[in-house]
């Protein structure tokens with residue numbers, strides 16, 4: 001080592017690679033160093049370590065934070081659970097002679113109803129809107145989106161493949177319970193693409209503000225990082241950290257990882273980055289490979305790397321899935337199993353404790369009704385629940401009142417599939433550091449003439465609030481203006497825009513929970529709480545299901561106490 005040359009420790013070096021190039025590079029480096037097993041010994045977590053650049057809030061993944069507190073294990077009779085609670089844990093017939101009122105008919109409420117019915121509880125679900133599913137919703141031609149201050153009618157062509165999922169739209173392959181219900185209910189699935197090499201990465205402060213075909217950024221970043229690491233190894237900078245076997249293994253790995261020159265380990269560009277003119281069909285020059293960019297030019301702005309690495313997250317990795325024909329196929333399938341217990345347009349007004357259990361007052365068609373039951377499971381979002389009259393303990397009410405939510409609005413257009421026909425983009429997501437944040441290309445009906453393109457899905461909370469506060473036409477105008485920085489003819493292609501700003505949707509008033517639940521994981525006498533916001537996977541339907549299992553588990557403990 002030369003005098004004054006800073007010695008890089010192995011861990012520090014790998015961490016720096018991880019920051020710049022993503023966890024998969026670091027992971028491969030670990031593997032090549034024979035350290036794979038030490039990674040797995042760190043244990044697993046459902047948390048998604050999404051980098052949080054200044055331009056994007058940390059809620060950006062919709063994988064969101066990890067609330068470990070819902071992972072309580074308990075023992076009852078013959079069953080103990082080190083795992084999170086799940087069907088099969090609860091004694092058959094344990095609900096015989098017991099009644100439960102479930103508040104809210106989203107995925108959490110319907111999971112509770114379905115599983116409790118199987119245990120022979122007498123179940124009633126009260127749902128404020130005229131449909132089952134809550135945030136699980138699919139918008140098609142003629143559907144009406146009512147917000148607090150506006151109303152929009154969906155003007156898509158009347159076709160079953162032209163739909164917009166304004167809430168949940170993708171399912172991680174690891175979301176075993178949700179996927180289990182899809183299997184059980186016969187909900188057909190198809191692939192959902194997060195990362196598409198032909199999609200675009202756009203940052204107003206990188207690459208002169210010009211959108212880049214993602215594969216060029218992927219390849220050049222990997223190539224440069226690989227070259228840098230190879231250089232350090234070949235200059236013996238890591239000799240005190242690496243054995244000669246480590247060095248050989250890493251160098252071999254780096255050649256293929258970064259597509260380096262086989263003899264000198266230099267990154268000299270790669271066919272992986274594509275060819276000149278590749279962004280539009282008809283202007284490709286297959287003889288002219290994209291020239292390699294320097295690492296310094298690639299690192300001007302963090303955003304493209306954050307966007308590149310987003311699909312590395314544990315809930316965002318391939319394969320991702322979606323139900324064929326729209327996400328509400330899942331809600332409809334649940335509903336079919338529990339429809340006899342389900343009351344729509346039943347707006348809960350009061351939740352009261354009584355000596356024998358719980359009394360719920362609700363309004364339906366302007367008439368007030370009451371229902372009394374032994375137990376109640378409340379899945380109403382905290383944003384709404386905080387203003388419902390109740391007898392909750394002050395600790396429960398305080399947590400409800402202070403619960404923070406993301407706002408995450410979405411907007412979609414109908415369009416000719418110019419992204420497929422002109423740009424060879426089939427599914428996947430383009431990212432931009434403008435407010436719209438993302439453009440999602442449909443994964444269904446590839447090759448058809450028309451499709452629904454998601455023109456905004458906003459994670460940054462300030463931008464989400466600004467967008468939500470706009471009238472629908474203003475949202476459309478700003479989404480078109482920003483989209484044109486990725487697709488130059490955007491304004492002439494897209495039409496029939498429709499948006500959903502969750503913070504303005506009655507009975508939702510927010511997109512998904514951000515706070516960590518604590519008191520709400522415990523019952524308040526005979527009242528139990530569930531909903532995605534209370535789970536370790538908030539912002540996911542799987543989280544809504546996990547929260548339902550937790551509530552059923554707590555209820556089972558109480559019934560058997």
Ligand SMILES: Cc1cc2nc3c(=O)[nH]c(=O)nc-3n(C[C@H](O)[C@H](O)[C@H](O)COP(=O)(O)OP(=O)(O)OC[C@H]3O[C@@H](n4cnc5c(N)ncnc54)[C@H](O)[C@@H]3O)c2cc1C
Pocket residue numbers: 062103104105106107108109126127128129133134135136166167168169170171346347348349379380381384388408409410502507508510511512530531532533538539540541542543544
């Ligand atoms: C923009 C966005 C993107 C998302 N992306 C994904 C994704 O890609 N994949 C994924 O798996 N998940 C995603 N999610 C999360 C997913 O939608 C939720 O985790 C899940 O649907 C929540 O289910 P829930 O039953 O907890 O709540 P909800 O679906 O909100 O159900 C609560 C129900 O309570 C009802 N209610 C409210 N007030 C009252 C009242 N006074 N009386 C009676 N009923 C009432 C509501 O109408 C609603 O039906 C996304 C969510 C959003 C908003």
